[in-house]
Amino acid sequence: MIDRSILSPQPLPTADLAQLLSELETEFSVPADFSPEVLAAAEQAVLDLGEPELDDTNIPFFTIDPLGATDLDQAMYLERVDTGYLVHYAIADVPAFVHLGSLLDEISRQRGQTYYLPQRKITLYPPLISEDRGSLLPEQVRRAFHWKIWLDHEGSLGKVELTRTKIRSRAQLDYEGAQAGFDAHDGDAQLKLLAEIGTSRLTQERLRGGASLNLPDQEIVPDGQGYKLVSRTPLPLEEFNAQISLVTGIGAARLMLGAGFGILRTMPAPDPKDQQAFREQTRLLGCPWPQDLSYGEFLHTLDLRDPRQLVIMHRAASLFRGADYQIINGQPESELIQAALAAPYAHTTAPLRRLIDRFVLLTCHLISTGAPIPDELHTALEQLPELMRASSTAANRVSKAAVDLLEAYTMQHRIGEEFEAIVLQASHDAPDKDPGNNKTKPGTLQLMTEPITGSFSGPGQPGTVVSVKLVLADPKKRKIHFEVVASN
Numbered sequence: 001m002i003d004r005s006i007l008s009p010q011p012l013p014t015a016d017l018a019q020l021l022s023e024l025e026t027e028f029s030v031p032a033d034f035s036p037e038v039l040a041a042a043e044q045a046v047l048d049l050g051e052p053e054l055d056d057t058n059i060p061f062f063t064i065d066p067l068g069a070t071d072l073d074q075a076m077y078l079e080r081v082d083t084g085y086l087v088h089y090a091i092a093d094v095p096a097f098v099h100l101g102s103l104l105d106e107i108s109r110q111r112g113q114t115y116y117l118p119q120r121k122i123t124l125y126p127p128l129i130s131e132d133r134g135s136l137l138p139e140q141v142r143r144a145f146h147w148k149i150w151l152d153h154e155g156s157l158g159k160v161e162l163t164r165t166k167i168r169s170r171a172q173l174d175y176e177g178a179q180a181g182f183d184a185h186d187g188d189a190q191l192k193l194l195a196e197i198g199t200s201r202l203t204q205e206r207l208r209g210g211a212s213l214n215l216p217d218q219e220i221v222p223d224g225q226g227y228k229l230v231s232r233t234p235l236p237l238e239e240f241n242a243q244i245s246l247v248t249g250i251g252a253a254r255l256m257l258g259a260g261f262g263i264l265r266t267m268p269a270p271d272p273k274d275q276q277a278f279r280e281q282t283r284l285l286g287c288p289w290p291q292d293l294s295y296g297e298f299l300h301t302l303d304l305r306d307p308r309q310l311v312i313m314h315r316a317a318s319l320f321r322g323a324d325y326q327i328i329n330g331q332p333e334s335e336l337i338q339a340a341l342a343a344p345y346a347h348t349t350a351p352l353r354r355l356i357d358r359f360v361l362l363t364c365h366l367i368s369t370g371a372p373i374p375d376e377l378h379t380a381l382e383q384l385p386e387l388m389r390a391s392s393t394a395a396n397r398v399s400k401a402a403v404d405l406l407e408a409y410t411m412q413h414r415i416g417e418e419f420e421a422i423v424l425q426a427s428h429d430a431p432d433k434d435p436g437n438n439k440t441k442p443g444t445l446q447l448m449t450e451p452i453t454g455s456f457s458g459p460g461q462p463g464t465v466v467s468v469k470l471v472l473a474d475p476k477k478r479k480i481h482f483e484v485v486a487s488n
Helices: 017-027 036-047 103-111 127-133 175-183 189-208 236-259 272-284 295-300 307-319 355-369 375-414
Strands: 002-006 062-065 074-081 084-092 141-152 157-168 171-174 217-223 226-232 263-266 324-327 418-425 428-430 439-441 443-447 453-457 465-474 479-487
Touching (some): 017 375, 036 103, 036 127, 062 175, 074 189, 074 236, 084 157, 084 189, 084 236, 103 375, 141 189, 141 355, 157 236, 157 355, 171 175, 175 189, 175 236, 217 375, 226 375, 236 263, 236 355, 263 355, 263 375, 272 307, 295 307, 307 418, 324 375, 355 375, 375 465, 375 479, 418 453, 418 479
Parallel strands (some): 062 171, 453 479
Antiparallel strands (some): 002 226, 062 074, 084 141, 217 226, 263 324, 418 443, 428 439, 443 453, 465 479
16 A cells, blocks of 8 residues: 655645645535534434334444444345345435435435545535434444345345344444454454455456456545545455445346336446457557456456556546436336446445435335335436536545645655656647647656656656656646656
8 A cells, every 4th residue: 555644734835735625615616514404404303213113123233434434324244044145234214314305305415425525524414414313333223224135155146125124233343454354364254254245246247247447546534633645455345345335236226127217327338449449458568358358357357566457457447438327217228237337236325425325225115115106206316317417526526626736735845856657648649729739638647656646748658667757746726747757
């Protein structure tokens, strides 16, 4: 893991980092704090919360999330059964607090999702719900949707059941602590089962032709009085945990497709020309994609410690574009596939943090019980694609701006220094509307020893290691740029 600290304030010739971060909220129009009326509505929703008919507090659920997380959407308990496995997956019952047509419903539709900024988290729902009474905190009785998902010995999806109940999680694990214990063979039977089931689901994904893009993430995390940028590859237990969430979303999609009603997360298959170009790029980068391997199987063979193979994985990510939400409306199932998963799929496991999951859970439960679908739910589903597109664009823009800002802030005092870097994309001519006035578009690189990506000028082909000099790092403009001084 690459880990470079960025502390604030620092004696550097720039505006205060806290001020620059705060200004992002205004520049990108992030949601304001909840009004007194909304906070009061949350308090009333908690007071009005009813008891579900079912009680599953005897099941020893546990959660596994990033360290310090308080908005806990999911808890699980895993069993080995005669036919294979039984996954108990509890998802926070947000619809129990947020009723269709209520003020909380209206405000959450305006927000769309939780915004994660370095200086603070701007929650989708008031913290009383998202981080307290709606969160599946340990040793607290909480309302939840209880998914029961049967898998065979190879991890193939079988029967799926959904009920509304109450649970009590027994433990709150964090990824790094759980992974350390797992690696030390501390005997936690649930983590061993999670690894076993997760591995089998990854195999099923590759057999379907799906692909897990295991690219390093660039994250901003608190560090004492400031923040640090961290480039990290997801831990194995994170991947296995993600597979539990994904199989639940696949099960939810199957329920809704069977009923002919609902909303799915979709992605078109890569264009054949793009896929052929990708195959040629793998050959040029010295790691050709064998004809007898599926796309997902090939990606699973890549070693991201190799600069050329890291570039291949970055290129693979660009193949899958156009993720969207689609209402089920009589289309062939082939038009409703999430191509990276090679299966129909629905967002359903993060209702505290993402608007659409609340509606998917409510829809799936009504389908499971045979209850009629209310008109207001029909109307809401029609509005959700545009609401989610808008909120995702807004959240991604401010998140990228925060990373760009911190990159420039931490590197500004190192202008003139030289670094080793991997070229991700070469610089190239960008045609101008005026013929003969073409401009060179900068390339993109990633530093070898810092969690920094940036633009560069000069020669360098994808997958090559180059020596570069930092020539620009401007926190106010959120810009960072290098020049190639030597190719290795």
